[in-house]
Amino acid sequence: MAGVTERATERVRDVPAYRPGRPSPGPAAGKLSSNEAPLGPSPEVRAAVAEALATVNRYPEQGPALDALARYVGFGPEQLIMTNGSDELCYLVANLLLGPGRVAVMGEPCYQIDATASLLAGASLRRVPLLADGGHDLEAMAKACVGASVVWLPSPHNPTGAACDPAELADFIAQVPEDCLIVLDEAYRAFSDPELRPDVPGLLASRPNLLVQRTLSKDWALAGLRVGYGLAAPALVEALSRARPPFSVNSVALAAIEAGAASEQWRAMSVAMVRQERSRLERALGTLGARYFQSQANFVTARLDLARLGPALAASGTVVRPGADLGIPGWARVSIGWPPQMAILRAALYAVLGPVTTSGTPGTGTMNWDNEPQQ
Ligand SMILES: Cc1ncc(COP(=O)(O)O)c(C=O)c1O
Known part of the structure; x- marks a missing residue:
């Protein structure tokens, strides 16, 4: 052995x-x-972080920060799970819903942690090449979701920065079979044009198999404190919470969330x-x-x-x-x-x-990463 x-x-x-x-x-x-x-974060967040150092001998008490964040995003606390960076949410999802014999769907290329968490859980990957503009091929992805357990969908995507059109995204979500969880990762939502931001409350109300993943590492500037969160139906939040280590969001991070909610x-x-x-x-x-x-x-x-x-x-x-x-x-x-x-x-x-004048805009069709002329 x-x-x-x-x-x-x-x-x-x-x-x-x-x-x-x-x-x-x-x-x-x-x-x-x-x-x-x-x-970096606002002066108020920095002050709250410094103050929180005085009580790091205590285990974290997440209630007040959970309530503050829930109020900030406009959901009930029972619809929200906070995690140690949003990456932790990927591992929780993979742990609960993926495993040997299960399939995870993702773009090619994808956000690396989505692939890593899926592979670690023992699942196999079904990769769908991105379109030439760097966006997801939602039609092909919807087909790939048949028989799959999870589809990972960052929008805006990493590594291209392309965002799904909200109407096309809603169509896609409606097509995915209910036994496949859609993880809509909105790590970069705050940087997108307002008209490209999906109506998350509407989507969540219509689909129980949707989890919206967000992070406080980007616009909230808390990457080093490691905070992310998920929004979903209360029953799914409860299941994910049971799989999460009890104190995975530390007390300094919780103080930063409370102060950050008021730093809009x-x-x-x-x-x-x-x-x-x-x-x-x-x-x-x-x-x-x-x-x-x-x-x-x-x-x-x-x-x-x-x-x-x-x-x-x-x-x-x-x-x-x-x-x-x-x-x-x-x-x-x-x-x-x-x-x-x-x-x-x-x-x-x-x-x-050196300055040249040819167009830098992308073409159409499916992306071929290797056969592009070099700059
Ligand atoms: C698409 C996407 N999702 C999630 C994350 C992870 O964020 P966190 O720092 O919350 O783990 C990143 C970080 O770069 C990202 O690009």
Whole structure:
């Protein structure tokens, strides 16, 4: 019989290791590799976090933060589960609903943790290639959901930033069989155009097999504290809660949630800044003739030759995420930083790629990641 190490290693044989975004060699602002919030949380949240340190000898009491977050999102606390980063929710879903013989549906490429959690649970993956604009092929995905147990659907998607059209999304949700859970991951919802944000209360009211996943790592700027949450029918929330380790959201994070629920103005200001800088970067990429996906998130993914750009980026202290990490070699995912950092990045892009005038907008059909002309 195989030893412990062999058995453990065998279990994760097909699970790719997670490679976090590399830090900047210079100032932290140069780290454009992990889709973090450049400005950080509001002064009120920082003060609440500092104050919470005085009581870390106590186990967390989640009630007040749960109520505050539920009020903030406009749902009852019985419809909401808080998790240790929204990634924990992926593992809870996979633990409960996936396993050997079960199938998980996802885009290709997908958000890596969706694949990892599914594989760890022993499920097999049914991958549906993205469309040429970086969006999900919802028609093909609906077909793929027949016989599947879970479909993972980030919108806006990571790694492309494309968002589903709300009407097409509603059609898709109506088509998915009721024995397949739809996980609509809205990690980047706050950065999308308001008309592209789905009517979540309406969708949840009409479908018991829908779970909406969100994170406080992006617009709330709490990535390091690890908070996410799920919205679903109370019975599903209850099942997920039983599978969750009891204190997976720590007391410092809970204090940040309570203070953060009252920091809407700060968030609106940060999000507006990110959206403006995103447009500037997209315009620059278009001017340079670099192909990119129109993004609804806090990053832009573009066809960029990092071997060529590397020295200029390194000299400017800027680090982006190589597409090879995300299953799209030849591309790069650039998180949106604060304005001075983005000016530095654009200067580096112009210095190496020089201005040309061909169009940078995507075509139609299904995405072929490997046969794109290089910049
Ligand atoms: C689509 C998507 N979902 C979930 C997450 C995870 O967020 P969290 O930090 O809450 O685990 C990310 C983080 O980058 C993401 O891109």
